[in-house]
Amino acid sequence: MNAPARKLRVATTSLAGCFGCHMSFLDIDERILKLLELIEFDRSPLTDIKHCGPCDLGIIEGGVCNAENVHVLREFRANCKILVAIGACAVNGGLPAQRNHLDLRDILEEVYHTSPGLAPGSQIPNDPELPLPLDKVYPIHEVVKIDYFLPGCPPSGDAIWKFLTDLIAGRTPHLSHEMMHYD
Amino acid sequence: MSETDVIDAILDRHRRDGTRLMQILRETQEQLGWLAPATLTRIAVAIDWPRAKVEGTAGFYSFFHTRPLGRYRVLWSDNITDRMLGNADLTRMMCEKLWLEAGRVSEDGLVSVDTTSCTGMCDQGPALLVNYRAVTRMTPQRVEQMVELIRNEAPLADWPAEWFAVADNIRRGDILLNNAMQPGDALRACVARGPAAGKEASSNDRSWRETVVANPGPALALEEIKLSNLRGRGGAGFTTGLKWEACRSASVADGDSRRFIVCNADEGEPGTFKDRVLLTAQPDLVFEGMTVAGYVVGATQGYVYLRGEYRYLLDPLNAVLARRRAQGLLGRGIAGQAGFSFDIEIHLGAGAYICGEESALIESLEGKRGVPRNRPPYPITHGFLNRPTVVNNVETFAASALIALQGGEWFRGIGTSKSSGTKILSISGDCLHPGIYEYPFGVTIAQVLPACGARDVHAVQVSGPSGICIDETEFKRRIAFEDIPTAGAMMIFNDQRDMFEVARNFAHFFAHESCGFCTPCRVGTSLLKNCMDKIADGHGSQHTMNEIFQINRLLQMASHCGLGHTACNPMFDTLKKFRPAYERRLKTLDFEASFDLDSALAQARQMTGRDDAGSHLETQS
Amino acid sequence: MSRMNEQQVFLIDGRDVPFAPGQTVMQAALDAGVYIPHLCFHPQFKPHGSCKLCTVKVNGRPATSCTLPVAAGMEIESETAELKDKRRMLLQMLFVEGNHFCPSCEKSGNCKLQALAYDLGMMSPHYDHFFPDRPVDATHPEILLDFNRCILCELCVRASGEVDRKNVFALSGRGITKHLIVNSESGRLGDTDMSTTDMAMSVCPVGVILKKRVGFAVPVGQRKYDTIPISEQFGDAPNAVLEQTR
Structure with a gap:
C-alpha cells in the first residue's frame, strides 16, 4: 500500500461499549507499526487526548446510552470526515441495548431503591457531574450520520486491518465471508 | 344465564361451524364484553379448531379484544376529514374530562378512549364508535353529555337517539339512486327471458344447476351484463360479465357444485361512504343484483361482507332480507321459477381494512385472519370454501340489477365508451355540501367541485389514500377507468390545508391496517409512519426524504398485495406536487437524530430531580 | 413423442x-x-x-x-444489483423489527437470517430499531422460546400443524404487532404438548425455538455458516442445523 502524502489523523472512542473492539484493534499485532506509518492518532484511549480535533477518520465503539455519549459522538461527527461504527454495540446497541424493553424508571428504581443489599438511604445519583442515562440505548446511526459499519463482537483483528487499510487506501471497505461476523 | 350458557347458545346458533367464527366471536363479545382466555378455549373446543388459531383470528381484528377494554369503548374515527373537523381537540377534551389517557382503560374498568380508522361518516364527522355503534356530528356539548352518560353508566339505549342518526346526504342521484324499480322487477325480467318461466318451483336445490344448461335464461342475463360493459365499482375495474362467466363455467371436479356470490361491503377506504348509503337507500337494488348474479352463475348462497363499522345496518338489512323472502324474491322458486334458489346472509367484519381485498375477505368469511391469499388461483375458481365465487362491490351489484331489468344496451349508452354507467362519489372535506353525488362516468373534477360547493381548492384525494392526489392543474381530468379510476371517495382540501399532514394521516392509516403477512409492508409501513412523524416533529432531514423514497420503491416492488403497493401513493403524490409542505419542516442539516434526544432524558430527569444544563440535550449539535 | x-x-x-x-x-x-x-x-x-x-x-x-x-x-x-439491494433492505427490516443480538444467541453461526445477511453484505441494520418488548417463554422443561428473534416465517406453525399434527404455534396480532403465539389458554409453551422430537423443533431459521441446556457445543467460528456461505450449502437436510447444535 502506498503511503499517503500526509499521515491521516484518526480518532477513536468507546461509548456504551466494553473496549473489546479496541482490544481487538490491538490484535492487528505488529501491523500496528505499519499502520502508524500511515496514520496518527488524535483523541483516543491510546493517546489520552481529551478532545477531538479535525480528523480524517473517527472510529466509534459502543452504542449511545447517556447524555455524555451524545456529546462525544457529536464531537466526533463535527470533526471527522469519515465516521465508522465498529462492533455490535455501535451497530445495533448490542449487549447494553438489552435493557431497552425495560422502563428506565423501573431500572433506576430497582438498582438504587429496591434491590437487596443497598446501603441505608441509598438514592438515585443526581450529581450534575454525572451524565443522565437515555431512555434507551441507541445504535449510533440513529443519532448522527455514520459513513461505514464494521460489525462483529468484536470484529477480528484481521477484519479491522482489512477494513482500515481499505479506507486508508480510498477503497470502499469489503470483507471476505470469513471476516464478516455479527458475533 | 351463565357466561358458558351464553357462549354455548351462540355456538349452537352457528351450528358450531368454524367458518362462522367471526360471527361467533362478535356475538360473544357483544354479550360478554370481551373475549377472555377461557371463552376462546370454549369456542375452539366447540368448533374443533386449534385454540391458537381461534386466538389468531381474535387477535387480527381491531374490534375484537382479548383483554377488557372498558364497559364503554369510545373509538374516534381518525380519518383526515375527521381531523379537519376538529376530532383531535374533542378527543383530548373527552380524555381530560374522564381523567384518562388515550389508549388506556380507566382504572375502574369503566371506559377507554382511542382512535380507529375512518368509520365512513366523513360527510357528518367528527364521528366515533361507542361500543361499535356509529355516532356522528360530535361537538364539545355532545362530548360533555357523553362523558356524563358514561360516568353514570347509562345504557346506550338511553342515549339521545339523534346521536346515532346517520344521514344519507344524497345530493345528486342518477340511474342508481333515482331508480323506480320495484323489488323483483329485475328477477322477473331475467326469468321472462328464459322459456322455462312459469314452471313450478322445485323442492330440490340441486336441480337448478342441472337446468342451467337447458335453460337459456341465465345465459341471456349474462349476455346483458356483458353487453353493458359493466366494470367493477370497487376500484380495480375488472369486467363484471367476464368475472361472472368465468365463475359460471369454472369446472368443479369433486362433485360439489356449490358456487357463491359475495358482496364486498367492507367499505374501508378512508373517505368512502357510498356503499353505506346504497345499503341504506337502495338495499333491494343491491340484493336483487346479487340474486341476478346467483341466477347467472348458478349459485344458491350469497353473503354480504359488511364492515364492522356499519354494525348498525345489520338489523335493518336483515329485515329487508326477511321481507324479500316473504315476497318470494329469496329462498326457493324465486320469481316463480322452478329450481331458482338463492339466499343471502349478512356477515359482519370487525375492523380490518385489508378485508376489502377480495381474497382476504374470503379468508375472513371462513373465520380466519384476513390475510390475502397467494394467487393464482383466483376466487372465480377457488373462492369461498375453495368453490367458484364471484366477489363484487355493492355498487356493481346495484348496477347489475338495473342492467338485468333495462338491458345492457341501455346501460352502455350512459357514461363513456370505456366506462359505461354512472359512478357514485362520496364527497367530503372542504366543501359546503358533503355527501353523495352520482354522475355518469366522464364527469370532470372541475364539474364536481362547484356542484358540492368547494372553493379555493388546493388538492383532491380521489379514491382514498390508496388512490391519487391531484392538484389544481389536473382538475380537468375525468372520473373514468381510462383517466382517474375510483372506488368513489373524493376528499377535498382547500388552500389552507397542509398536504404534508394529509399524507402523514394516510401513512398512519396504512401502518395500522397492514395485515403483517409480508416483510416489506409489515415493517415498511411502520418505518414510513415513523419517517413522517420524524419530519412532523422537526427532526426530518433530506436523509429522511430519501428514506421515504427508498422504502416506497421496495413496497411497490415486493409487497404481497395492493395495500403495500399503494401505501406509498400518498407520499409519492404529495412529495411530487406539494414538496414545500415537507421541505419547510426539514432541518437545514442533512442528518438528524431519529428521535428527540432531550425527551429521551426525561425519565432520568424525573427520577433524579435534576433540571440543570447538563441534564438537557439540544436538538442541534 | x-x-x-x-x-x-x-x-x-x-x-x-x-x-x-x-x-x-x-x-x-x-x-x-x-x-x-x-x-x-x-x-x-x-x-x-x-x-x-x-x-x-x-x-x-x-x-x-x-x-x-x-x-x-x-x-x-x-x-442483479437492484434485487440484491432490495433483499438487503428486507433483511434490515427483519433485523430492526425484532431484537437480534447475535453475540448472545445460541443460534449465531447456524442462523439463516444472519447467514443471508453475511451473504448479501449487510454491514448494518440501517433503519431505526423498534426494540419491541417480547418476553421469553422458559416454561417448557426442555424447550426455550425466545420471541425476540422471530421473523414470522410461520415454518414452525406449518411444521407443527402439517407434520407434527399438534398445532402448537399460530400467529396473532396484525401489522407490526403481529406475533407468534402458542396453543394454550395460559399462552405458555409448558402447557402445550410440544416435544423436542417434533419437526417444529428443527425448522426455525433463527434462534426462537431452542433446546434447553445446549450451549456453545460447537464454538462460535466453527458453525454452519461461519466459513461457508449459505448460497453454497443450501441443499441441507431439515435437521442439519439441529444436529449441529446437539
Whole structure:
C-alpha cells in the first residue's frame, strides 16, 4: 500500500461499549507499526487526548446510552470526515441495548431503591457531574450520520486491518465471508 | 344465564361451524364484553379448531379484544376529514374530562378512549364508535353529555337517539339512486327471458344447476351484463360479465357444485361512504343484483361482507332480507321459477381494512385472519370454501340489477365508451355540501367541485389514500377507468390545508391496517409512519426524504398485495406536487437524530430531580 | 413423442434451468443448484410467499419466486444489483423489527437470517430499531422460546400443524404487532404438548425455538455458516442445523 502524502489523523472512542473492539484493534499485532506509518492518532484511549480535533477518520465503539455519549459522538461527527461504527454495540446497541424493553424508571428504581443489599438511604445519583442515562440505548446511526459499519463482537483483528487499510487506501471497505461476523 | 350458557347458545346458533367464527366471536363479545382466555378455549373446543388459531383470528381484528377494554369503548374515527373537523381537540377534551389517557382503560374498568380508522361518516364527522355503534356530528356539548352518560353508566339505549342518526346526504342521484324499480322487477325480467318461466318451483336445490344448461335464461342475463360493459365499482375495474362467466363455467371436479356470490361491503377506504348509503337507500337494488348474479352463475348462497363499522345496518338489512323472502324474491322458486334458489346472509367484519381485498375477505368469511391469499388461483375458481365465487362491490351489484331489468344496451349508452354507467362519489372535506353525488362516468373534477360547493381548492384525494392526489392543474381530468379510476371517495382540501399532514394521516392509516403477512409492508409501513412523524416533529432531514423514497420503491416492488403497493401513493403524490409542505419542516442539516434526544432524558430527569444544563440535550449539535 | 421428452427450460440470470411441470421457480432453481435467497420457503411445505427475500424479476416484472409457477422460456433476473439491494433492505427490516443480538444467541453461526445477511453484505441494520418488548417463554422443561428473534416465517406453525399434527404455534396480532403465539389458554409453551422430537423443533431459521441446556457445543467460528456461505450449502437436510447444535 502506498503511503499517503500526509499521515491521516484518526480518532477513536468507546461509548456504551466494553473496549473489546479496541482490544481487538490491538490484535492487528505488529501491523500496528505499519499502520502508524500511515496514520496518527488524535483523541483516543491510546493517546489520552481529551478532545477531538479535525480528523480524517473517527472510529466509534459502543452504542449511545447517556447524555455524555451524545456529546462525544457529536464531537466526533463535527470533526471527522469519515465516521465508522465498529462492533455490535455501535451497530445495533448490542449487549447494553438489552435493557431497552425495560422502563428506565423501573431500572433506576430497582438498582438504587429496591434491590437487596443497598446501603441505608441509598438514592438515585443526581450529581450534575454525572451524565443522565437515555431512555434507551441507541445504535449510533440513529443519532448522527455514520459513513461505514464494521460489525462483529468484536470484529477480528484481521477484519479491522482489512477494513482500515481499505479506507486508508480510498477503497470502499469489503470483507471476505470469513471476516464478516455479527458475533 | 351463565357466561358458558351464553357462549354455548351462540355456538349452537352457528351450528358450531368454524367458518362462522367471526360471527361467533362478535356475538360473544357483544354479550360478554370481551373475549377472555377461557371463552376462546370454549369456542375452539366447540368448533374443533386449534385454540391458537381461534386466538389468531381474535387477535387480527381491531374490534375484537382479548383483554377488557372498558364497559364503554369510545373509538374516534381518525380519518383526515375527521381531523379537519376538529376530532383531535374533542378527543383530548373527552380524555381530560374522564381523567384518562388515550389508549388506556380507566382504572375502574369503566371506559377507554382511542382512535380507529375512518368509520365512513366523513360527510357528518367528527364521528366515533361507542361500543361499535356509529355516532356522528360530535361537538364539545355532545362530548360533555357523553362523558356524563358514561360516568353514570347509562345504557346506550338511553342515549339521545339523534346521536346515532346517520344521514344519507344524497345530493345528486342518477340511474342508481333515482331508480323506480320495484323489488323483483329485475328477477322477473331475467326469468321472462328464459322459456322455462312459469314452471313450478322445485323442492330440490340441486336441480337448478342441472337446468342451467337447458335453460337459456341465465345465459341471456349474462349476455346483458356483458353487453353493458359493466366494470367493477370497487376500484380495480375488472369486467363484471367476464368475472361472472368465468365463475359460471369454472369446472368443479369433486362433485360439489356449490358456487357463491359475495358482496364486498367492507367499505374501508378512508373517505368512502357510498356503499353505506346504497345499503341504506337502495338495499333491494343491491340484493336483487346479487340474486341476478346467483341466477347467472348458478349459485344458491350469497353473503354480504359488511364492515364492522356499519354494525348498525345489520338489523335493518336483515329485515329487508326477511321481507324479500316473504315476497318470494329469496329462498326457493324465486320469481316463480322452478329450481331458482338463492339466499343471502349478512356477515359482519370487525375492523380490518385489508378485508376489502377480495381474497382476504374470503379468508375472513371462513373465520380466519384476513390475510390475502397467494394467487393464482383466483376466487372465480377457488373462492369461498375453495368453490367458484364471484366477489363484487355493492355498487356493481346495484348496477347489475338495473342492467338485468333495462338491458345492457341501455346501460352502455350512459357514461363513456370505456366506462359505461354512472359512478357514485362520496364527497367530503372542504366543501359546503358533503355527501353523495352520482354522475355518469366522464364527469370532470372541475364539474364536481362547484356542484358540492368547494372553493379555493388546493388538492383532491380521489379514491382514498390508496388512490391519487391531484392538484389544481389536473382538475380537468375525468372520473373514468381510462383517466382517474375510483372506488368513489373524493376528499377535498382547500388552500389552507397542509398536504404534508394529509399524507402523514394516510401513512398512519396504512401502518395500522397492514395485515403483517409480508416483510416489506409489515415493517415498511411502520418505518414510513415513523419517517413522517420524524419530519412532523422537526427532526426530518433530506436523509429522511430519501428514506421515504427508498422504502416506497421496495413496497411497490415486493409487497404481497395492493395495500403495500399503494401505501406509498400518498407520499409519492404529495412529495411530487406539494414538496414545500415537507421541505419547510426539514432541518437545514442533512442528518438528524431519529428521535428527540432531550425527551429521551426525561425519565432520568424525573427520577433524579435534576433540571440543570447538563441534564438537557439540544436538538442541534 | 420425442418432443414431449425434451427437457423444458427457463432462464435464470441468462442460464438455462430445466424444470418439471408444476414446479415453482424456487423449486426448479434449487433442484438445479441455483440458489435464490429465502427464509419462509421450505421444500417440505406449501410455498408461503411472505418473507419476500426470493423476489426476482420475471420478464422485467417483480415476482415472488417461491409461489410463481415456471413457464417455459421465462426469463428470470435474480442476482442483479437492484434485487440484491432490495433483499438487503428486507433483511434490515427483519433485523430492526425484532431484537437480534447475535453475540448472545445460541443460534449465531447456524442462523439463516444472519447467514443471508453475511451473504448479501449487510454491514448494518440501517433503519431505526423498534426494540419491541417480547418476553421469553422458559416454561417448557426442555424447550426455550425466545420471541425476540422471530421473523414470522410461520415454518414452525406449518411444521407443527402439517407434520407434527399438534398445532402448537399460530400467529396473532396484525401489522407490526403481529406475533407468534402458542396453543394454550395460559399462552405458555409448558402447557402445550410440544416435544423436542417434533419437526417444529428443527425448522426455525433463527434462534426462537431452542433446546434447553445446549450451549456453545460447537464454538462460535466453527458453525454452519461461519466459513461457508449459505448460497453454497443450501441443499441441507431439515435437521442439519439441529444436529449441529446437539
